[in-house]
Amino acid sequence: MNERRKKYMIWSKEETLDREEIRKIQLKRLKSTIKRVYEKVPFYRKRLDEAGISPEDINSLDDLKKIPFTVKDDLRENYPFGLFAVTKKEVVRIHGSSGTTGKPTVVGYTRNDLNTWTELTARIAAMAGARDDDIAQIAFGYGLFTGAFGLHQGLEKIGAMVVPMSSGNTKKQIMLMKDFGTTLLISTPSYALHMAEVAEEMGINPASDLKVRIGLFGGEGHTEEFRKELENKWEMLATENYGMSELIGPGVSGECQYKCGMHIAEDHFIAEIIDPDTGEVLPPGQKGELVVTTITKEAFPLLRYRTKDITYLIEEQCECGRTLTRMAKVQGRSDDMLIIRGVNVFPSQIESVLVGMKEIGPHYEIIVKKKGYLDVLELNVEVIDGSFLEKYSKLEALKDKIRRNLRTVLGIDAKINLVEPRTLKRFEGKAKRVIDLR
Structure with a gap:
């Protein structure tokens, strides 16, 4: 662990691989994933057949753009288990969206999927600066939402002490932070700001009376101005991480302490940016809609999933030493415009x-x-x-x-x-x- 701390908390060797090696891993895993979903998921077999594509047609990463997009309506129309690539017996956990506009989107995890997820959330927590001597208070709601469970298991893997407080009961949150000496806060950015206000109402200065040094924020986007407000209130390092239940949950990407984009776990996901109107793939640096293909998930793999999130990709190597492509802070959603x-x-x-x-x-x-x-x-x-x-x-x-x-x-x-x-x-x-x- 001491060696990892010296290297800006680089958790796994995959974060610093040569770019050519990353691409080799991506292609090998992409070909395996496409072959598997063609054989195991009737929806994808039909979709690929209609597009005139067979697994043998995918011989380079550039061939990925031949594959049709997957959209959220596809998940709803195949509710609950129609897109699973394994039997229900092999699924050990279910998560999903809140379903506020109808049926929830349902995703599943095999035992290997949970191990992968744990590794990825440990990776993004380490990127932010989490250590084995930290006390991590999780103020995400537990349940079908992936945020709480995802960060919980990753932080435990790092060796941090986890306080699974869940969301709500804000005065008790503050009391426990003070009594336990909480050093990591895991929540949405808007709830973290609300917690700071409640602390002040209780006569507690979040900056001087509490020990929170890092925030691992996700679940919603926020601007740089909002981040500065959080950092001023708490005197913490406010970091952002990205994920969604359809892809795996938190763990898709996360910020290091340089806060110059979120490092994508490219050994598990292939990210593209497209023009949201035409579907055309855009070059790095150009803003558009994020599309993600999962290449290691067993229970619920997705091909070219349209996230609706607006961002762009950054290929220049980060000062932290990671060679992974980064995604810029999400700047809105094509469907909330x-x-x-x-x-x-x-x-x-x-x-x-x-x-x-x-x-x-x-x-x-x-x-x-x-x-x-x-x-x-x-x-x-x-x-x-x-x-x-x-x-x-x-x-x-x-x-x-x-x-x-x-x-x-x-x-x-x-x-x-x-x-x-x-x-x-x-x-x-x-x-x-x-x-x-x-």
């Missing part, structure tokens, strides 16, 4: 404007509605100091400032409503900040 009066608007663009302003807090709501035939964008934004609302001239000046800044970024106008501190809803899981009333 709002089209307002013909203008494409991502919630992350709005957040980047709001969180960077010192007069207002990091909590906001985005409301889109119709006024006659026109779209109207409206924002509810908390001020930091409630007395500010009593001064009409300052109130109007701040509204104008926010409106101008948003217009510069978005190209459209917005109605701004300033509200009292601590009046907007807080979230223990993924934050839901957009209300579309059209």
Whole structure:
């Protein structure tokens, strides 16, 4: 472990392989995966046959683009076990999405899949700087959601002491952090910010009275401005990791301490960036939709899964010594993009404007509605100091400032409503900040 610490916590040798060796591993595992799903998953056999592709046609990584995409509706239409490549007897655990818009997406794990997942989450925890003497408090909800179980098993593998607190019961969270001397916080970024506010209400300064030194945040995207807010409140290193239940859960990629993109576990996943409208594969550095192919999963392999997440790939080697391709911070989702009066608007663009302003807090709501035939964008934004609302001239000046800044970024106008501190809803899981009333 001491040697690993010296190397910026590089957990496995696969993280520093020569690029050519990584590509050889990817091709070998890709060919094996395609052969297996063709033989074991009727959905993929039919999809590949319709595209006129056989497993023997895949002889290079470039051939991957011949394969049709898999989308979330494919998972729903094959609910619950139609995309599994193993028998139910071989599945030792089930996870899935929340199913808030209907049936959940169901994913399964063999014993080997769980071992792989544990290794990958140990890898991303180590990237962030987790050690065997850390005390890790998990404030993700346990259940079908993969976040809590995924990080739990990886942190235990590293040797950290894990506190499986789950989400909610925030005052008790703070009490345990203080009493146990928690050094790692695992949660969504929005819940971490809420926890800091509750700690302050309890008379506890998160920065000076608690010992949290690293946050391993996932489950939702957040801007660099939001990250700075977290780091200032907690005086911690706020790192981000990426995953989704369909792919494996957390462990697909994660940030090292240099925070310059999330290192992708390329020995287990092949990442592509496509134009979300045309499906064309884009070169590194060009922004588009992330598509991922799993190449080691046994129970639930996926070919060219469209994640809907907007990002780009970075191939330059990181200062930490890892040779893995990185993905930039997710900059929105192709399916949460709002089209307002013909203008494409991502919630992350709005957040980047709001969180960077010192007069207002990091909590906001985005409301889109119709006024006659026109779209109207409206924002509810908390001020930091409630007395500010009593001064009409300052109130109007701040509204104008926010409106101008948003217009510069978005190209459209917005109605701004300033509200009292601590009046907007807080979230223990993924934050839901957009209300579309059209």
